[in-house]
Amino acid sequence: MSSALPTPVSPPAPGPAEVVADRALLSEIDASTRGPVFLFLVSGIVWLLLGTAFALIASIKLHNPEFLSQQEWLTFGNVRTAHLNSVIYGWSTNAAFAVAFWLMARLSRTRLQHLGVLYVAGALWNAGVALGIAGILNGDSTSVEWLEIPPYATPVLFVAYALVGAWAIVNFRYRQQGHVYVSQWYLLAALFWFPWLYSIAQIMLIFSPARGTVQSLVNWWFAHNVLGLWFTPIGLASIYYFLPKVLGKPIHSYYLSVLGFWSLALFYNWAGVHHLIGGPVPAWVITAGVVASLMMVIPVVVTGINHHLTMLGSFSQLRYSPTLRFMVFGGVSYTLVSLIGSAMAVRSFNELVHFTHFTVAHAHHGMYAFFTMVMFGAIYYMMPRLVLREWPSAVLISTHFWACAVGITIYVVGLKIGGLIQGWEMIATNAKGELVHPVFLDIVKDTLPYLISRSLAGILITIGHLAFAVNFAWMLLQKKAATDSQPTLFTTPPALSAAPKS
């Protein structure tokens, strides 16, 4: 290991030789990820801003239908779909890649190899997403939820992802660390599972479509597994690394974290078909999905308890660490959204919330309050170690956190209440068995306040994203100042800041 170390020009900070060597190694490992991480992060943030704009337009259209109604490429169907695809495949997947690469290098304790593969993959992935979103706005959506990207763009996405997956397995072979830390299990599994999910779904729905209701089964098997077998593992891998790392203490029970990984691997793949409760598919398939959804309580509770017990006694750190704030917000959201999700898979509760705004709130609870917040936390930790300087503005970090935290809370709580009211009104019957609300439009009108609350939440979230993007761009573009040699986030001796880049 030590043969690959850069030789510091002058002895850096005083300290034992071992500390200096390790410090040099960590700096070198971090530096090796710089190129790919920047490529994926910068493109991810561009998609985040675009996706946020699409989201605001779609949200406003639901309570003000005349808004932008002259623009045919911005109909609700187009703009809502463009929002979903730009935040899922644009922002979230790009961010997940960036965080995964950085974590893999650190956990393997080795420099990233074969970076060219990642550059090609990054270029292809973003070209594919851009082509896909343009196609959607042009009206070429496939109309299969979560797979709307038109068939002329999906092969590009698949090739890009397959390159990353193959690269991850090759890179894993270079690892210097004998033990495979739980985060790395999650990362490798996620990078391995997604190409499988995506290719099977593409074959069975687009290129050689299965017949009849099998299509809907494949659709929801895929759509739910994207959350559970791609984004969830990346999010949990991040929490299992950053929570102990920021606090400087090991995870409370490593045993539980390993149990959580293997139980997720065993149960999650079955759960997606609970989306078809009441649908024309064999009852046993649905029942299997419901059972698996409830079994997910095991990995979720195990993870929640583990994170909480790790945090116990260290909650005061939330005041000082941006990463920890986002991670804890995301971790708590993970526990909540997953338990609510299991409840939503129970037939009686599903009857109430199916086809309502409750489901939309639930999706954002998972993808935003959990996953996106965790990604923000990870980025706040990674960036100073990649550019070797501080985040330029603490105020912008606080603005980002509070705008997004309050915004998504208003979004989720408001829309869930609206969804429950909508659900109750749609199924309410009187003693004679007649509908209490026979006019559908009345029910729609009753949801209006909650749709407006969503737009207000969206404005707050937009403010947060702008604060983040400004801080990010400022950090990348600012010139090195004299004070940069002593960042407070971490201690890099001045000599190493100037060490040759690998």
Place this chain on the structure above:
Amino acid sequence: MNFAPYTFLVIMAGLIMASGVYALYWAVKTGQFNRLEQDAKTIFDAEEPVGQVTDHFPGKTEPPAPAGKS
């Protein structure tokens, strides 16, 4: 009816299951589950040891000592 895609899919499903079983077998064989408590500390090293808080808002030069009693 063309069964070729389904044959392919069933083979793929079998392979993915087999890979999961093999991963578990590999983990047991290479002793991944043998020393769980020590392995939890593999993310720490001499530069970022146990007990050192590693993230703060920019500009806060005097980080508080960790209050953890783990």
